[in-house]
Structures are given as structure tokens and as C-alpha cells.
Amino acid sequence: xxxxxxLPKLVGERVKRREDPxxxxxxxxxxxxxxxxxxxxxxxxxxxxxxxxxxSVDVAAALAMDGVEAVFTGADIAEMLGPMPxxxxxxxxxxxxxxxxxxxxxxxxxxxxxxxxxxxxxxxxDAIVVEFDPLPAVVDLERAMTGQPAVIHADFPNNLAVPxxxxxxxxxxxxxxxxxxxxxQAFASAEVVLxxxxxxxxxxxxxxxxxxxxxxxxxxxxxxxxxxxxxxxxILRTMIAAMTGLGQDQVRAIAPEVGGGFGAxxxxxxxxYVAAVVSKRLGIPVKWVEDRSEAFVATxxxxxILGYIDIxxxxxxxxxxxxxxxxxxxxxxxxxxxxxxxxxxxxMANGTYDIPAIRTTLTEVxxxxxxxxxxxxxxxxxxxxxxxxxxxxxxxxxxMDPAExxxxxxxxxxxxxxxxxxxxxxxxxxxxxxxxxxxAACNWPALMAERDAARKEGRLVGLGLAMYVEVxxxxxxxxxPTGGWEHSQVTIERDGRISATTGASPHGQxxxxxxxxxxxxxxxxxxxxxxxxxxxxxxxKQGIGTFGSRSQAVAGTALHLAGGKVKAKMxxxxxxxxxxxxxxxxxxxxxxxxxGAPASAKTFAEVAGYAYVPVPLPPGxxxxxxxxxxxxPANNTYPFGCHISMLEIDRETGEPTLLRLVAVDDAxxxxxxLIVEGQIHGGLAQGxxxxxxxxxxxxxxxxxxxxxxxxxxxxxATDFPRFEMHxxxxxxPVNPLGAKGVGxxxxxxxxxxxxxxxxxxxxxxxxxxxxxxxxxxxxxxxIQGGKA
Amino acid sequence: xxxxxxxxxxKVRRADVEPRLLLVHYLREQxxxxxxxxxxxxxxxxxxxxxxxxxxxxxxxxxxVQAEGSEITTIEGLAAKDGTLHPLQxxxxxxxxxxxxxxxxxxxxxAANLLRDNPSPTEQEIREGIGGNLCxxxxxxxxxxxxxxxxxxx
Numbered sequence: 006x007x008x009x010x011x012l013p014k015l016v017g018e019r020v021k022r023r024e025d026p027x028x029x030x031x032x033x034x035x036x037x038x039x040x041x042x043x044x045x046x047x048x049x050x051x052x053x054x055x056x057x058x059x060x061s062v063d064v065a066a067a068l069a070m071d072g073v074e075a076v077f078t079g080a081d082i083a084e085m086l087g088p089m090p091x092x093x094x095x096x097x098x099x100x101x102x103x104x105x106x107x108x109x110x111x112x113x114x115x116x117x118x119x120x121x122x123x124x125x126x127x128x129x130x131d132a133i134v135v136e137f138d139p140l141p142a143v144v145d146l147e148r149a150m151t152g153q154p155a156v157i158h159a160d161f162p163n164n165l166a167v168p169x170x171x172x173x174x175x176x177x178x179x180x181x182x183x184x185x186x187x188x189x190q191a192f193a194s195a196e197v198v199l200x201x202x203x204x205x206x207x208x209x210x211x212x213x214x215x216x217x218x219x220x221x222x223x224x225x226x227x228x229x230x231x232x233x234x235x236x237x238x239x240i241l242r243t244m245i246a247a248m249t250g251l252g253q254d255q256v257r258a259i260a261p262e263v264g265g266g267f268g269a270x271x272x273x274x275x276x277x278y279v280a281a282v283v284s285k286r287l288g289i290p291v292k293w294v295e296d297r298s299e300a301f302v303a304t305x306x307x308x309x310i311l312g313y314i315d316i317x318x319x320x321x322x323x324x325x326x327x328x329x330x331x332x333x334x335x336x337x338x339x340x341x342x343x344x345x346x347x348x349x350x351x352x353m354a355n356g357t358y359d360i361p362a363i364r365t366t367l368t369e370v371x372x373x374x375x376x377x378x379x380x381x382x383x384x385x386x387x388x389x390x391x392x393x394x395x396x397x398x399x400x401x402x403x404x405m406d407p408a409e410x411x412x413x414x415x416x417x418x419x420x421x422x423x424x425x426x427x428x429x430x431x432x433x434x435x436x437x438x439x440x441x442x443x444x445a446a447c448n449w450p451a452l453m454a455e456r457d458a459a460r461k462e463g464r465l466v467g468l469g470l471a472m473y474v475e476v477x478x479x480x481x482x483x484x485x486p487t488g489g490w491e492h493s494q495v496t497i498e499r500d501g502r503i504s505a506t507t508g509a510s511p512h513g514q515x516x517x518x519x520x521x522x523x524x525x526x527x528x529x530x531x532x533x534x535x536x537x538x539x540x541x542x543x544x545x546k547q548g549i550g551t552f553g554s555r556s557q558a559v560a561g562t563a564l565h566l567a568g569g570k571v572k573a574k575m576x577x578x579x580x581x582x583x584x585x586x587x588x589x590x591x592x593x594x595x596x597x598x599x600x601g602a603p604a605s606a607k608t609f610a611e612v613a614g615y616a617y618v619p620v621p622l623p624p625g626x627x628x629x630x631x632x633x634x635x636x637x638p639a640n641n642t643y644p645f646g647c648h649i650s651m652l653e654i655d656r657e658t659g660e661p662t663l664l665r666l667v668a669v670d671d672a673x674x675x676x677x678x679l680i681v682e683g684q685i686h687g688g689l690a691q692g693x694x695x696x697x698x699x700x701x702x703x704x705x706x707x708x709x710x711x712x713x714x715x716x717x718x719x720x721x722a723t724d725f726p727r728f729e730m731h732x733x734x735x736x737x738p739v740n741p742l743g744a745k746g747v748g749x750x751x752x753x754x755x756x757x758x759x760x761x762x763x764x765x766x767x768x769x770x771x772x773x774x775x776x777x778x779x780x781x782x783x784x785x786x787x788i789q790g791g792k793a
Numbered sequence: 794x795x796x797x798x799x800x801x802x803x804k805v806r807r808a809d810v811e812p813r814l815l816l817v818h819y820l821r822e823q824x825x826x827x828x829x830x831x832x833x834x835x836x837x838x839x840x841x842x843x844x845x846x847x848x849x850x851x852x853x854x855x856x857x858v859q860a861e862g863s864e865i866t867t868i869e870g871l872a873a874k875d876g877t878l879h880p881l882q883x884x885x886x887x888x889x890x891x892x893x894x895x896x897x898x899x900x901x902x903x904a905a906n907l908l909r910d911n912p913s914p915t916e917q918e919i920r921e922g923i924g925g926n927l928c929x930x931x932x933x934x935x936x937x938x939x940x941x942x943x944x945x946x947x
Binding site for chain 1: 807811813814821826827828829830832833834835836837838840867868869871872876878879880882885891892893894895896897898901904916917919920921923926927928929930931932933936937939
């Protein structure tokens with residue numbers, strides 16, 4: 006008797022990615038690879054001053070150039086396009102895609118050229134002459150808060166975008182009443198109080214593919230197709246429709262191959278709107294692709310939060326109180342999520358700890374810099390950095406093992422779900438387990454002995470430890486203006502193959518693989534028979550997008566639920582075909598049969614074919630096998646972990662070298678550990694980059710001094726040791742998969758664990774805090790007896 | 794306009810080009826070989842790396858006219874004629890050496906040059922060998938694994 010090979014179970018396996026064959030052969034199609042007949046190219050003329058009133062824009066020379074189709078100034082664009090909307094409920098000043106009167110950051114568009122090719126478009130943009138009456142540039146954050154040297158937006162006195170939001174112990178949920186009794190008492194009664202000003206510096210996201218857009222309005226059809234390097238084509242469709250006056254049914258948004266996003270491609274940008282309205286006005290397809298030097302100033306930046314941190318504790322290490330006064334430098338304008346990002350820092354301020362009294366306050370400030378928005382981790386790395394630096398300072402003050410100090414303050418493992426005073430409900434957690442796993446993985450006592458031995462040789466070696474907890478799987482619709490659900494449609498095709506759509510639009514996350522693994526197991530079919538469609542609103546009916554480490558937890562669950570619906574219907578057809586009861590139907594090895602009677606089983610394709618030519622049609626069934634699901638999570642998920650680093654600083658030069666990085670991450674249940682490792686590696690690299698080499702630096706005139714890869718230190722392969730990866734598994738009860746999300750995790754623990762190590766390494770010089778990044782010159786000065 | 798002749802992935806290509814046209818734009822926009830990507834404008838990122846006469850070169854640093862008479866291999870020409878993947882392509886696939894894939898063609902071409910010069914590099918030599926190529930997604934560890942994988946198969 007012939008035996009069929011048993012299909013391997015794929016969920017939980019290190020399956021090679023199905024995206025890769027095209028990408029390793031140069032056959033991926035990114036935005037800049039798209040060509041349409043008649044397509045013209047856009048180039049933006051951008052402000053070279055940080056703050057100034059536009060006196061004149063002379064486009065005559067540009068218009069006179071061969072190959073220039075049109076030039077639009079800010080005033081021209083304003084006739085076609087209203088002010089850009091934001092996605093948060095905070096008050097926001099008007100923001101035009103192309104400035105018409107005042108420019109507020111160097112790099113802000115002032116005109117746009119349409120030309121036959123990109124070289125000509127660039128030449129023409131260069132030929133536009135803009136004259137400005139300069140205004141004082143607002144660069145220093147704390148000076149900006151006094152309205153000096155200028156007020157950037159008339160209706161926002163002292164440059165306060167968000168004047169003051171309190172949160173935590175004694176603060177009513179709407180922030181309207183504040184009772185200081187508990188927090189004051191905690192600090193008054195504490196045996197130790199430490200205070201530190203800390204900067205979580207501004208970063209440039211720098212996805213390797215800069216942004217790009219192709220907009221194609223077809224006058225005869227009255228519809229628009231827009232390709233964009235975006236993380237969320239469905240949000241793009243919504244916004245483009247709203248801004249162009251088209252219906253959502255008339256706009257098709259496509260995220261083709263997208264070369265990384267890291268949060269900076271969530272925002273819907275002025276260039277996307279401009280491409281759309283210019284295409285509509287001229288009736289031709291247009292393309293704009295961002296240069297890297299443009300991307301540095303024109304794509305949103307990340308982080309840039311100043312924290313005044315106070316921690317109160319008893320000498321036994323029990324933390325009694327924590328205060329975080331947060332001041333965010335959000336740059337010149339509110340973008341889609343700008344104002345909301347620092348609120349996530351407030352939400353996660355207590356980290357993995359049960360702190361009896363905690364208070365955060367938030368102020369957001371306009372400056373003449375590129376606007377900030379989400380960057381990998383988006384508010385949570387900042388929270389982790391502040392609380393973990395504070396815990397480490399406390400451990401040093403108390404001369405206590407930093408691991409032991411943390412252990413004494415953890416939220417107990419039997420207290421989940423745990424409602425924090427910041428308004429989060431942590432779904433599940435086991436922080437001692439992650440800590441113990443990390444201590445065991447690095448052999449903490451041996452590592453300390455190794456450090457001490459190195460010090461005896463005169464080397465400056467330090468150890469750093471940090472816990473983290475992150476809010477992921479965003480999120481209930483109550484927390485997102487777009488809606489917080491995700492959508493999937495699963496179709497069994499007539500030949501028995503499976504097409505599935507997901508609203509999570511990946512840009513490196515590997516959903517085509519992980520989601521196919523899930524369906525292969527769910528239906529017991531070969532993974533080769535499955536195609537996952539994404540990133541095209543013409544194919545994927547509904548969706549929100551990819552951000553907040555939500556793909557697996559939210560979109561994966563939607564896929565699982567849609568698959569379940571189709572499978573139930575398919576079982577009914579199979580039952581009819583096999584003259585059995587649907588409860589007895591089993592899906593096994595690409596076949597569908599009756600429990601205990603494998604010989605009678607039908608192939609998957611046979612049952613599928615019957616469902617589409619249902620003769621006879623079983624009573625109560627419609628033909629076809631396709632169904633959808635919207636999954637609305639009841640809560641966020643809260644993955645966590647512990648990172649430990651060993652760092653050496655060269656006594657002569659101050660040059661830091663990361664010797665070891667041990668990461669324990671708990672993202673709940675995993676579908677593909679290979680992909681998960683890759684996600685964590687990437688997060689670690691960005692966190693290490695922030696801690697050690699990355700920083701967006703502005704001059705007093707508001708010019709970005711780190712405006713190219715020659716000036717902004719992007720991590721290279723030689724900057725890292727081999728990461729040592731470990732995990733614990735604590736499933737979430739929030740979704741049936743038990744998956745929490747992992748995309749941002751690496752950026753959280755890595756920054757504090759490295760700075761903690763640097764402070765440890767330089768402990769002999771009396772230093773208690775060093776602001777990122779760990780520039781050798783800064784460390785050298787400490788070694789030479791100066792201050793950080 | 795200047796006339797150029799070069800052999801690209803085994804085929805002789807002739808064209809009239811603007812003297813200022815970068816090789817990467819010639820490959821991408823005239824030959825429609827879009828595997829080489831443009832990731833920066835300062836020759837730092839290496840996403841546009843191709844082989845010119847067997848050596849890895851950032852094709853944004855070369856004008857098309859400077860490639861006159863040369864033999865160019867792009868990522869599209871790396872696999873064997875029968876479609877068999879190059880060991881580096883196999884390695885990147887097996888070891889999850891890519892995520893968004895944008896830096897990947899350049900990374901693979903640089904690695905090809907590295908393995909040509911040093912068929913069994915140490916991990917440190919690999920990290921130094923791809924020092925001219927930026928990746929923002931992977932943290933490089935799986936790329937190192939991928940190149941080790943390829944080296945072990947040669």
C-alpha cells in the first residue's frame with residue numbers, strides 16, 4: 006500500500022523565507038523600479054534655511070529648461086491641496102506640503118518641478134531661486150520653551166506643542182486632577198533620592214531604501230493608483246482619497262517591495278500628496294524618489310526626548326517613587342503620529358517594576374528641525390532607557406548587584422494581568438525568568454570575575470544589564486485613530502491552492518513566509534501551495550498596516566481566524582462529498598477525509614473543486630470557499646526581556662568596544678524562530694547604534710550637520726560582536742496564537758544595557774551617568790578627569 | 794551624447810548616453826537591470842555594487858562612459874545560466890541574510906569579491922570585507938553566516 010509522506014508541521018520551524026528568491030536575484034520591484042509610459046519625474050526645491058519668510062520664488066529659469074513640464078510653488082500647490090492632517094487628537098498648526106510663506110526647517114519643500122527625467126528635474130530645481138527674510142532659528146530645546154529666540158507657530162506660545170500632560174499616581178485618567186500626596190510622601194520618606202538629566206538623542210531612521218512614490222491618475226477613469234514606499238498602504242489610500250477629493254473606491258494604493266521602514270514610513274508625507282495632486286492636475290503619471298541627502302532632512306527623525314529623572318528608594322533597594330519629567334523636541338511640525346509617540350514613554354515609564362508612586366509629565370516643543378515621528382520602538386526605548394538608567398544609578402549608589410536590585414522591584418509573576426499606574430494592563434509576564442535566563446546565559450558571576458580581572462590589568466571593562474517590557478500588538482481601536490484591528494481574507498482556489506491576504510504590509514518582516522507556515526499547518530497542505538498577498542489595496546480589501554510590532558499578534562490572528570472560517574466551510578463540503586458528519590472530517594497530508602477511514606479521503610483539490618461546482622449543492626451552503634476576518638485585540642501585548650552587555654573602553658583614546666551582547670527576549674509563541682532572530686538582531690543593531698555612534702546633530706543655525714552617511718555614523722558589520730541570543734516563552738492570553746510581537750524589541754534593552762556598561766567601565770573616575778552616544782572624545786574627557 | 798559599449802552579464806550592450814550618466818542609472822534605467830539599488834548619494838552604502846572586470850565597484854561612483862569596454866556582472870547575472878543559484882545567493886537564502894532586500898544585491902556582489910580574494914575568510918575578515926556595505930535590517934550577523942555558508946560550499 007502506498008504511503009503518502011507526512012507533511013511536516015511548520016509553525017515553530019526555521020523555514021527559509023519565501024520572499025528571498027526574488028530578492029537575492031535582483032528581481033524585487035521597489036518604487037524606483039516602476040516605469041509607466043509617459044511618466045515624468047518630480048524634484049523638490051527645498052529650503053536651505055531653518056527658519057525664514059519666503060520673499061520670492063523665481064521659477065523662470067527652471068521653466069525655460071528643455072524637458073521641464075511644469076513648476077509649482079507653494080502657492081500653486083496650496084490651490085490644489087489643503088493643509089496636511091495629523092492622526093493624533095493634539096492641537097496642531099497648519100502644515101502645507103510645500104511651504105508658501107514661512108519655512109520652519111532646513112529641507113522643507115518650497116517648490117516642485119515636473120520634468121522628463123530625474124537629471125533634468127534636479128537641474129531645474131537647482132535653477133529655482135528662492136529669497137528668504139531670515140528668522141532666528143529655534144534649536145535649543147529648553148530655550149525654545151521660553152519662546153526664544155523666536156516663536157515658530159503663532160498660536161503656540163513658547164513653542165509648546167503640548168504644554169503639559171501629567172500621568173501616573175494621583176493623576177485622574179483624563180489628567181484634569183493631580184494629587185501629589187503619594188508621590189511627595191514617597192520621596193520624603195525615602196532613604197535615597199537620585200536625580201539625573203538624561204538625553205535620549207535624536208536619530209535618523211535611514212531605511213536603506215529612501216522614500217519614493219509613483220502617482221498615476223487616469224483621467225478617463227477618474228481613478229488614482231499610487232505606489233509608495235510605505236508601511237501602510239491602506240492608511241495611504243484613506244489619506245490620498247481625503248486630500249485629493251477622490252473616493253476611497255477610486256484610489257488604489259500599492260506598497261511594492263519596500264526597503265525598510267523602521268517607523269519612518271508610517272507617516273503619509275507631503276511628497277505623496279503632491280505627487281497625487283500633480284498627477285491629477287496634469288493627467289500624467291509622475292514619480293518622485295528621495296535622494297539620501299534629502300531623506301536626512303525630509304523623512305521624519307526619531308527619539309529626541311529630554312528626561313529629568315528622579316528615583317526614590319530605601320537602602321534595601323526597594324524603589325518607593327519615580328518621577329520622569331519629559332520634554333520632547335518634536336521639530337517644526339506635527340506629523341501623523343508625532344505628538345503621540347512620547348505618550349508611549351509615559352505609558353511604559355515603570356518598566357518591569359511595581360513602583361508604588363510614579364509620576365510622569367510630558368511637554369512637547371516645536372523647534373526648527375525636521376519633525377520627529379515613530380522610529381523603531383517609538384517612545385518605549387526612551388522609557389526603557391530612562392527607567393533602566395535610573396535603576397542602574399540606584400544599584401551603584403547602594404553598591405548592590407544590579408540584577409538583585411531589579412529582582413527586588415519586579416512586578417511579581419503571579420500578578421498578571423497587571424494594571425500599572427500609567428494606564429497599561431500588562432497581559433502576561435515572568436520577569437525573574439528572563440533575568441535568570443540572561444544571568445545563566447552569560448554566567449554572570451564568572452563575567453563579573455572576568456571584568457574584575459581585566460580591571461586588575463588596568464583595562465576599563467564594564468558590565469551593563471537592562472530589563473525591558475514593551476507595548477506591542479497595537480492595538481485596540483480605542484488606542485489608534487486608524488482603528489486597531491487587522492484584516493485577512495483566505496480563499497481556497499478552485500485548484501485547491503490557497504490565496505490569502507493580509508492588511509499588514511511587510512517591508513522585511515517575512516510575512517509571506519510566516520503566514521504561509523500558519524496556513525500550511527491549519528489546512529495540512531504543502532506551503533508551496535499557498536500565496537500570501539499584501540501591500541495592495543486593490544487586492545487586500547482592508548487593512549491598517551505594519552507598525553508597533555503588530556503583524557504576528559494582530560494580522561496573524563486575523564489570518565488564523567479567516568482560515569478557521571474557510572476550513573469549517575470546507576469541512577461541510579467534504580462531509581457532503583464523503584457522506585459523513587462534518588465533525589468527523591479531518592485535514593491531513595493534503596487530503597480531507599473521515600476520521601478513522603483514511604482510504605476514502607479526497608484530495609484537497611477535489612473538495613475545492615466540488616465547492617466551486619457544487620452538484621449537488623449541500624443544503625444551507627453557498628458555493629465557494631473564501632472568507633474574511635477582522636481581528637480586534639482586546640488589549641496590547643507586552644513582550645519583555647533582559648539584555649546584558651560587556652564593554653571595554655580604551656584608556657588612551659576613549660574608544661568603546663562592545664565585547665559581548667547577551668539578549669534574552671520573550672515574545673510569546675514564535676512562528677519562525679529564524680525570522681524572529683533576524684528581527685531581534687536588527688533591533689539590537691539600531692539600539693547599539695544609538696548607544697554608541699548615532700546622533701543627529703544640528704548647528705546653532707538649525708542646519709543638520711550629520712546630513713549624510715559621511716557624517717551620520719551608520720553601524721557597519723565591524724561595529725558588532727556576535728550577538729548571543731536566548732529566549733523564554735510566555736504566551737499572551739490576548740490572542741489565540743499566544744504571540745506578542747518582536748520587531749522593535751531589540752532597540753529597548755540595548756541602549757541602557759550599553760550605557761550602564763560604560764558607566765560601570767568608568768566607575769573609577771566617579772562618573773554616574775553618560776549621555777548617548779558614547780563618543781570616544783566624551784569618554785576620553787572623563788578618563789582625563791573631566792565631566793561627561 | 795557619448796557612445797559606450799560594454800558587456801553586461803555576458804551580453805554586449807551599446808548605447809548613446811549623457812557623459813554625466815552614472816553607471817548605476819545606465820544599468821537601472823536603460824538596461825532595466827534594477828537589481829543594483831541607489832541607497833545614498835555619497836558612495837557610502839554599497840547598495841549599487843556590481844562587478845567590473847571581476848572586481849566589486851560601487852556603480853554610483855562610475856560614469857557609464859568610464860565603463861567603456863569593460864565586462865560587468867550585476868546581481869541578475871550571478872546565478873548560472875540554468876538558474877542554479879550562486880553559493881552566495883544560496884547562503885543568503887539559507888541563513889536569512891536579508892530582510893527588506895534592498896542592500897542585498899550590493900552586499901552579495903561585495904561578498905563575491907571578498908570570497909574571490911579570500912576563499913575562507915574568518916568572521917572578522919568577513920565583517921571587514923563588507924565594511925563598505927550598509928544594512929539597516931539585519932545587524933549583519935545573518936549576513937556573516939550567509940557568507941560563511943557560501944565559503945563552506947566552495
